[in-house]
Amino acid sequence: MERLSTGIKGLDKMLHGGLIPGRPYAVSGPPGSGKTTLGIHFLIEGVKDEENVILVALDEPPNEIKLNAWALGFDVAPIRILDAVPEVKGFQRGGYIKDVGTVLDLHTMRDVKDIKRSKILRAMEVSIHSVQKMLRQEADDLYDEEGEVYSRVVIDSITALKMFGMKGEDQRILIQSFMRFLAEMEATSLIITQIPEPDDLPSEVFLSRGEIRLHKINDKVESKRGIGIEKMKGSEFDEHIRPLNLSSRGIEVDTKKLF
Amino acid sequence: MKGINRVQTGIKGLDKMLSGGLISERPYILSGPPGSGKTTLGMQFLLEGIKQGERVLFVALEEPVNEVKYNMTSLDLNLKGLDILDANSDIRRYEPTPVMEISSKSKVQKMWDLPDTIRKTSRFKSTVVSVHSLQNTLKQEFKRAGYKRIVIDSLTALKYFCMVGEEDIYLQSFLRFLSESKVTSLLTVETPENYGLTPEIFLARGEIRLNKTWEKGQIKRWISVEKIRGSEHEEKVYPIEIRKGEGVVVLDKNI
Numbered sequence: 001m002e003r004l005s006t007g008i009k010g011l012d013k014m015l016h017g018g019l020i021p022g023r024p025y026a027v028s029g030p031p032g033s034g035k036t037t038l039g040i041h042f043l044i045e046g047v048k049d050e051e052n053v054i055l056v057a058l059d060e061p062p063n064e065i066k067l068n069a070w071a072l073g074f075d076v077a078p079i080r081i082l083d084a085v086p087e088v089k090g091f092q093r094g095g096y097i098k099d100v101g102t103v104l105d106l107h108t109m110r111d112v113k114d115i116k117r118s119k120i121l122r123a124m125e126v127s128i129h130s131v132q133k134m135l136r137q138e139a140d141d142l143y144d145e146e147g148e149v150y151s152r153v154v155i156d157s158i159t160a161l162k163m164f165g166m167k168g169e170d171q172r173i174l175i176q177s178f179m180r181f182l183a184e185m186e187a188t189s190l191i192i193t194q195i196p197e198p199d200d201l202p203s204e205v206f207l208s209r210g211e212i213r214l215h216k217i218n219d220k221v222e223s224k225r226g227i228g229i230e231k232m233k234g235s236e237f238d239e240h241i242r243p244l245n246l247s248s249r250g251i252e253v254d255t256k257k258l259f
Numbered sequence: 260m261k262g263i264n265r266v267q268t269g270i271k272g273l274d275k276m277l278s279g280g281l282i283s284e285r286p287y288i289l290s291g292p293p294g295s296g297k298t299t300l301g302m303q304f305l306l307e308g309i310k311q312g313e314r315v316l317f318v319a320l321e322e323p324v325n326e327v328k329y330n331m332t333s334l335d336l337n338l339k340g341l342d343i344l345d346a347n348s349d350i351r352r353y354e355p356t357p358v359m360e361i362s363s364k365s366k367v368q369k370m371w372d373l374p375d376t377i378r379k380t381s382r383f384k385s386t387v388v389s390v391h392s393l394q395n396t397l398k399q400e401f402k403r404a405g406y407k408r409i410v411i412d413s414l415t416a417l418k419y420f421c422m423v424g425e426e427d428i429y430l431q432s433f434l435r436f437l438s439e440s441k442v443t444s445l446l447t448v449e450t451p452e453n454y455g456l457t458p459e460i461f462l463a464r465g466e467i468r469l470n471k472t473w474e475k476g477q478i479k480r481w482i483s484v485e486k487i488r489g490s491e492h493e494e495k496v497y498p499i500e501i502r503k504g505e506g507v508v509v510l511d512k513n514i
Contacts, residue, residue, distance in 0.1 A: 001329070022377070023326065129353045172419045177351040183323055184350060184379050194488045194504035201451040203419060206293050207321060228473070231294020233322070236503075239478035 004152075004188050007045030008038065010253025011212070014229060014238035019210070021151075023233075024182045024189045025076065026205050028196070029214030033225060034246050035192045038214070039154040040069050040076065042190055046152040047078045052142060053152040056082045056131060058160040059192075065156075066170045072250045082138065082199055084131055084160075128161050132181055139185060150187045157192035158204050176201040209233045215241060215259065226259035261491070266408070266443045269307030271302065271508025273467070276493035278486050281448030281465070285488075286437045288414070288460050290448040295480065296499070296507050297447040300469065301410035302331055302341075303506045304445055309340040313407035316367065317343045318393070320416035322379045327412075328370055331441065335504040341370040342404070344396065348378040348387040348420060360384055361392045390421045390429050394436055403439050407435070414446040414459055427458045434462050464488045469499070469507075481504055482509060 003018030012018045019025060029035045039055070045051040057065060062081050069076045135153070142148055155161075162171060182189045195213065205211060211231060215226035228241035231234050241259035245252045265280035268353060274280045291297050296343035305315040319327050324345045331338055344367050365388070400406065411417065415431075422429040437444045445467075448459060460466050472479050483496040498510045 083395075132350075133353065144505070173351065176348070176416075176420050180347065180380070181350045183326075183377055186377065196451065198452040199454075201293075201415075201449055206413075206415065206449040208293075209322070209326065210292065226476075228476070233294075233298075234326070234333045241473065241476040 005045050006038070007041035007043075008251050008253055010242065010255045011038075011227065011251075013255045014227070014242065014253065015232065016236050016238075017187055022183070022186045023209040024179050024191060024207075026211040027190050027192050027214070028194060028211060028230075029204070029217050030195060032223070033214035034244060034251055035214055035217040036065065036068070036156055037072065037246065037251055039156055039190055039192060040065075040072075040074055040079075043079050043152055043154055044074055044076070049117045051151040052080070052148055053078075054080045054082060054138070054150050054154075056084060056085045056135070056153065056155045058131075058155070059157050059181075072248060074250065080138075082131070082134055121254075122194035128178050131161065131228055132178055135185075136181070150185065153182060153185070153189035155189065155191045157194075159192075159194055162202075163184045172203045176207060179204065179207050192248070210235075214244065224259075227253055228259070267307050267311075268300075269303035269305075269310075270507055270509060272497065272511060273300075273482065273484075273507075274500075274510070275399060276482075276497070278491050278493075281443060282487070282490055283443050284438070284441045285464040286434050286444045287487075288445060288448050288463040288466040289445045289469070290450050290454070290460070290466060290485075291452050292452065292471050295469040295471040296501050297335075297449075297469055298327070298330070298412055299334060299466075299501055301412055301445050301447060302336055305341060305408055305410055306336065306344075308408040314404045315341065315408040316404070316406045316410075317341060317347050317370065318397075318409065318411045319343060320346045320388070320411070320420070320511060321413050322370070324370075324373055324379055325375055328373045329375070331370075331431075334501075334506060336506060338370045342367050342406075343370045343373065344368075344380065344400070346388045346393055346396075346421075349385040351387070352385045360386045361389055365392075365396055367404070388421055389423075390417060393417070393421065394433065397436075397440070401442065406442055409442050409444045411444065411446040413449055413507045415449040418459070430459055431454060433461055434459070460485075482507070 001020060004017045004021045005012050027035050027038055043053040043055060062083050066076055139150055175236065191204050191208065193204055196202050211230035213228050213230050217224045225244040225246055226241045227244045229237045243254050243257050243259050264283040266283045267274050267280045268468045289297050289300060305317055308315040324343055345365055412498050418430065466485040468483050468485050470481040480500045481496050484492040500508050500510060502508050
């Protein structure tokens with residue numbers, strides 16, 4: 001089967017050609033390790049091939065993501081965005097991040113009146129099921145209007161969904177169902193998540209068909225970044241952690257060196 | 260001991276570690292972190308059964324069945340003769356009064372004949388798998404086909420997604436059901452990094468553990484036999500490799 005490029009040469013090499021398409025994968029790592037940037041690389045690669053790609057923004061407002069991506073030299077304009085920050089409402093059909101930014105500003109303006117109450121409301125509105133519903137609606141619309149499907153999805157990140165969603169067993173089932181949903185979309189999806197605690201095994205990690213883990217060590221002088229593959233079903237892969245460089249060119253992975 | 264039947268696992272080194280194989284007609288746990296080779300080892304166990312002329316069944320609870328087929332084909336394992344039961348629940352519905360059906364008639368399929376694309380949830384109703392519905396299906400299938408070996412992949416998914424509430428009681432009754440059905444079963448368990456004694460291990464007749472650790476920035480894989488009731492076994496941990504065409508291979512000069 002054909003492999004799907006992640007947009008990062010070194011990572012594709014580690015994956016022996018790229019990701020097996022149509023499956024959900026986990027991208028884990030500590031804050032500042034490059035998870036969102038990896039997601040942007042992945043989406044931009046799809047845009048290059050004129051694929052339909054979508055970013056579900058749950059942690060960072062889209063305007064900030066846009067600015068950060070600009071700083072790295074990415075043209076993120078064609079990426080569609082499902083803005084679930086701070087309310088699962090601001091979806092711009094066929095729009096650009098810039099437009100969403102404007103809408104968000106309006107929201108912010110309105111929210112200024114009664115900021116505390118709206119904050120609580122927002123928190124209640126973010127749920128796995130509302131995100132799933134909007135994604136399905138959007139996928140249906142794209143299919144009905146243009147006969148096309150989404151080939152790449154990035155969920156950035158699932159942490160917010162888990163925080164505001166239901167707890168315990170119900171949450172496990174919601175995540176299982178959401179991942180089944182992503183697989184039935186037949187899109188290749190990256191689910192951004194935190195590194196699991198040593199005594200915990202969250203559903204999104206063990207149900208994912210592969211896990212790419214980013215590492216970050218804060219040295220005395222500078223931080224050192226690395227990338228390793230924890231698992232990749234149905235494929236051989238590089239079983240070493242490789243150094244990752246995050247610069248104005250984005251992410252670069254050196255597959256000849258060790259972390 | 261008299262009257263004890265040993266079942267070969269399909270992995271030479273592991274059979275040796277188990278003093279000849281697993282004692283037949285009992286449930287065993289196959290534990291390990293994600294990506295440690297549990298599904299692959301389970302497949303080898305089933306393929307060994309086929310070699311010996313037995314009927315064998317793989318129960319998929321964690322991955323869509325088309326993906327299981329793809330993954331095993333990519334390892335160059337011959338899947339002819341392998342039966343698979345798709346026990347994955349559909350996408351849940353979130354309508355105020357969702358139409359949900361408990362699946363009691365999921366069909367066993369030939370792994371070889373599975374389509375390459377994922378089965379899609381119907382727009383009008385969702386089918387969910389519960390531990391009871393799975394047990395009923397298995398009961399019928401055991402009667403119909405006389406399965407000798409079965410792999411449940413994974414027990415963790417069964418516990419997380421198909422047993423609501425009283426997990427420990429359901430676990431006990433499910434393991435008992437497998438014993439009474441006179442099949443030798445391997446149940447995979449997903450483990451976090453720190454891993455202690457859990458009810459399923461306590462209840463099972465034995466545990467084979469796969470481990471994956473990072474050493475100096477490189478993955479190392481290991482296998483150990485943690486306990487086997489009624490049998491002596493190797494206490495040491497052995498390095499393993501996952502190879503194309505073979506699957507899990509125990510690396511030891513003496514084996």
